[in-house]
Amino acid sequence: QVQLVESGGGLVQAGGSLRLSCAASGRSFSNFAMSWFRQTPGKEREFVAAINWSGGSSYYADSVKGRFTISRDNAKSTVYMQMNSLKPEDTANYYCAGKLGVVRYSRPDYTYWGQGTQVTVSS
Secondary structure: OEEEEEEOOEEEEOOOOEEEEEEEEEOOHHHEEEEEEEEOOOOOOEEEEEEOOOOOOEEEOOOOOOOEEEEEEOOOOEEEEEEOOOOHHHOEEEEEEEEEOOOOOOHHHOOEEOOOEEEEEEO
C-alpha cells in the first residue's frame, strides 16, 4: 500500500503564492506517476497537474498553465506544486494522487489518494 499525505494549504490573498507538498510512504515512489487534483463542493474533482516517474515530463490544466509548477524529489518521496498568481477561482480542496505507469488525467485512473489540503484565495 501507498500512503499520501498533503500539506501546505491555507488562506492567501489573490496574487499570492502557496507551495503544496505530498509525502508518500510505502511502495517505491519513483515508479509512480503523480498528479494533483482539486475539488469544490458540488463539483467534480478536476485534474490540475501531473508529473511522470522521473520528473522529466509535466502536464497542466489550461486554467493553471503558467502559474502552477509541479515537481518531485524521488529521494524524499515527495511531490510538490508551487502555485503562483493565485486567483479566487483556485479555491478548492487539493488532492495528491498516484499510480503506477504513465501519466493519466482522469480521477478513475489513480489508485492512491491523499486526504486533501484546503486552499482558500481571498479577493
